[in-house]
Amino acid sequence: MIHQKRRKELLSRLDDNALVIVCTNAELQRNADCTFPFRPDSSFWYLTGFTEPDAIAVFSKKNYSIFLRPKDKTKEIWNGKRLGAEAAPSTLLADNAYSIELFADQLDTLIDDETVLYYDNNSTNSLHEDIASADGIKPLLPHLSEMRLVKDAKEMENMQFSADLAVNAHVQAMTNVKPGMFEYEIAALFDAEFKRNNSTHAYTPIVAGGANACVLHYIENNEVLKDGDLLLIDAGCETEGYASDITRTFPVNGRFSEAQKQIYSIVLDAQKGAINCLKPGEKVNKAHDTACSIISNGLIGLGIINDDLPLNEFYMHNTGHWLGLDVHDCGQYKLNDEHRHFEAGMIMTVEPGIYIRKNDKIDPMYWNIGIRIEDDVLITESGNKVLTQSLVKEIDDIENLMRK
Template sequence: MTLSSQDAREHARRRKELMRRIGNDAVAIIPSAFEVVRARDTHYRFRQNSDFQYLTGFPEPESIAVLVPGRKGGEFVLFVRRRDKEREIWDGRRAGPEGAVERYGADEAYNIDELEDELPKLLAGRETVHYTLGEYAELDAEIAGIMRHLREVSRRGATAPTTLVALETTLHEMRLIKSKAEIALMKKAADVSARAHVRAMKATRPGRYEWQVMAEIHSEFEVEDMQPGYGSIVGGGDNACILHYTENNMLLRDGDLLLIDAGGEYRGYTADITRTFPVNGKFNAAQQAVYEVVLEANKQTIKTLKAGTSAGKPHDVATRILTEGLVELGLLKGDVKTLIAEGRQRQFYMHGTGHWLGMDVHDVGRYRLGGKYRPFEPGMIMTVEPGLYIAPGTEGVDEKYWGIGIRVEDDVLVTENGPEVLTTGVPKEIKDIEALMAKAA
């Protein structure tokens, strides 16, 4: 694999911006992901660390990037796996130090086993090290040891790092605002994921199993060289009331709803879509009543994702609309404001209304600055996912509502001109869902 010229420029731009932010008296250390054992001597499919991918585009495990702003010998240094003919026969090609320079834009590259000798040279003369502690214990200890040694040497007059700063403080704020290139990738992920949900709706009918519908979704991802961005949720009937249901192994029954929360990942960027629809293609009266409340909350909340608006407003709006609906349905009794103040709606709506979306499904970036919700800015992408979940046997609730779990989730880009929904390719209006499923029957 080789980075395209466009991708190479994008990664270089990000590195340059990070180095500008940390300053010439600092150094940043970013480790890759490592392979994870699945069972005995087999591994899970490798997925690169998001921070490392964001800055380098280098696809291999057991690697470390070091950014040294203003360094004459080159600011971008990579430590990578050593070339090994035998291992490459078994496990695949490796770039090695030479490939890291030629194909991935490193100014210098070394074998990873040279880190102990070379890293102290890169840290010497710097005051601050930007690094995320707690992910890799061995590397944590090695960096701490190098800093301690350099401080001891500095007594003879050399400058040594005295401060360790969490890298994510700076880097994750960068990742929160998506570039044009990132937005294009996320639109692709959203488009394919929407097609996967449409395919699932068309394939759903009583007598099929949840895993069979999940297979339709994952197949759509695979033909576009994508993979699931997270564990897909395909919950029929009562299972929809389990927020992170992933067994996906139950029979789909006539008269039940099916909740699908699934998104595909494209070149490191993931979509996140939820739709809820009837297994037999037709909402009954109780299902429709609850669905209309959730859908209204979804649509009205999307309107709040405007530049300058508080990031806390979507949840406030969704909570109010859902609580009003719960009162109208007779599931709650009392004044809406009082019910919200007492948290009574949490029996039926117990999660947040949205989260940042990007390279990670629950993407990085702070929601609050200085103790207050931050304002939305163009380039932010957030999910909008209100829901209502009425568990079987809920006391004081009419049995016709038992087992109804509904969530409607879209991915929304904040722009200068207002919110842009990226996931319009999959229907959410009742009439459109029923028409699609009737046509497929």
């Protein structure tokens, strides 16, 4: 029902004679005859609830047709059940269902002179050529992303569950890590916690000890964790399609050094300052500006930032992004070239960091410190709610948890 409601809502935002075409993905080959685990296209999933590969939804105010893989006795014995065209209308609340092989033929019957076609050519589905040859196509995503940006009650529930699972896994990492362990042993705690709850990773996790934390997208996760180093973990879960995205940084041996404390405190102050900017009516770029200013002042105070070494030497990424079905979720950050304002129901991450690589101009006690702290924040009517609030981030709280 929720998907029917969403299709109706989307159509109400489009031209009267709109015809929407949304494709999901094809399966992706991993090697030889093995495929990657299938994950549906987010927009298709959002509008249909259908999770098989190779399907296309076509809907207007008058009709909802779904094209999907045909029933196939042999393929179903080997690879699993298919819904098929006969059962699809009642299961998916569609008016018609056809085998996907009939898509090109049927498309002509669904389009007339009055039709305004909305379609995004962003799928791995090879059938998009048939659609892309139609005239006068309008992009769908600007309209759909406005809907996906503001979460409904069921979505918020999924997002909270996804956040809770990731919090549990991060707690296990903090309480189990010891010098001499390998990064992949910690990554395995996340694999297990997510799988045990019928969920998966929302993205490839970053489990980065010591200098590896200064590589922003380090995903090898195969080095030994050393006494005295920090461990940065950026790992989030996907459950029912919805992502969480959490980063914590903590000492491998359970105790922060003085230099680590100094840098950590600056990142934590920046993160709290930025979170305070997430409220209805505030501009979405305020959080980043606030984080930059706190980090800049903090590093100037420690003599790390100077005329030769500007802020972007140590903080080179943005402070947050939309979060939802995609970890970097759809949604504009600007409207008509102006930064937009937060509204209740939007969810954004807040993730400032400081990364200090080896540099002869900087005191060696700061070398190879890479710290990021990331939480997931829901904008509410009165301000915000941090979905990942229950995961410790104060220095004392982390050390106390790790001592247990």
